[in-house]
Amino acid sequence: MATKTPMPPPETRPAIELAASDRVAVIAGSGRLPVNVAAGLNAAGHPPFVVITNGEEADVDELTSYDHATIELEHMADLIPLLKRERITHVVLAGGIGRRPRLTRLKPSRYMLTTMLPRLALALGKGDNALLSTIVALIEEVGPKVVGAHEVVPDLLAIEGAITRAQPKSADYRDLRAAFSAAKAIGALDIGQGAIAIGGRVIAVEGVEGTDGLLARTASLRSHPRLSGKKRGVIVKCAKPGQELRADLPAIGPQTVKAAHDAGLAGIGVEAGHSLILDYETVRSSADALGLFVVGLPGDTA
Structure with a gap:
């Protein structure tokens, strides 16, 4: 999977046209x-x-x-x-x-x-x-x-490619693929939308605690003997298969960036076209300041 240069927020027309009388x-x-x-x-x-x-x-x-x-x-x-x-x-x-x-x-x-x-x-x-x-x-x-x-508000939608100065390394793409597959699997069971992979294998998936809880749990796992010496790692969020796309699309924001950094991760992957990036400029600047990458992944990443 080739890396891509940082991209600006998408500038697309809304998927629906609102009339002047619409509220x-x-x-x-x-x-x-x-x-x-x-x-x-x-x-x-x-x-x-x-x-x-x-x-x-x-x-x-x-x-x-x-x-x-x-x-x-x-x-x-x-x-x-x-x-x-x-x-x-x-x-x-x-x-x-x-x-x-x-x-x-x-x-x-x-x-x-x-x-x-x-x-x-x-x-x-x-x-x-x-x-x-x-x-x-x-x-x-x-x-x-x-x-x-x-x-x-189509500018909220994640597009394919990295939006940050940092780019995923070749080993990161192995983690991105593993986490993407796991996130899709638990999504099919309506459990959660996110998974974390470190060193090429999935070490945690999202449950009822949500993304913040998942990242906090991962931070506490860094001292586990099976993760001893493991560096980097990623979190991936993607839509559940068959999800009602008009509500509850997976989203990341500035808090996700901070929590991913606190968990010792190298970056964040989101499913392009089916995920939201909130406070876009803050996400990008915060990730750049912390040295994390944020990347939109195609739907066939797994």
Whole structure:
């Protein structure tokens, strides 16, 4: 696999064309994705309506500069009439939801009891991807079209090639291929989206702890006798096979870069065209400062 020179952010047309009368709601969970999506929409002349999910670790101060409302996870049945009142035409699900609704605190309504709850309960037993697909279907049944963050802010989408001064070495590509294969395998089981390889073999995969937890665990494993003397290594994130691509695309941001460096890794690989790079310039400058590479991998890397 040949190395490539650093590339700028992609400058492509949005996958969907928004009309002047369209209004986009960003359902904001945790992390930087809601901030990036809202800022991208605003810069494109489509100021968003932000629905802040109360209790998630979102960057609320940056989101409340837009028209917004706050909603409890247990009151999600209120989301549907809210979208109607605000005349929302498109919805972006952005950011993570770190917990499940507490059933004892659910706000009862006919719609919640007869429509939402039975379908969500069934989906919960089938995994995260089934749950996301059900949420998308429930929203679209009442009118708004659910779109992916990358469809309205295409600059977030990772493209193929390295974006940093540092480039993967030949041994790093062996790690990238191993981690990519493992990430796809656990993704097919709806377990996680990331894997870490050091010295040509996979040493850890992402579970319910998420990417930050995976990297913290890897840092603690550096002293393990089986990793003694092993240098470099990579983390790779890619979309799950058959994933609902309008929600929960794998993403990296500045925190990923720092955590990868703390774990002693040489770089980060993401699946080009199916992953997001948040706070792009900060990711690139931070990685350059720490000597890490960040590279977009083609879908046939494995």
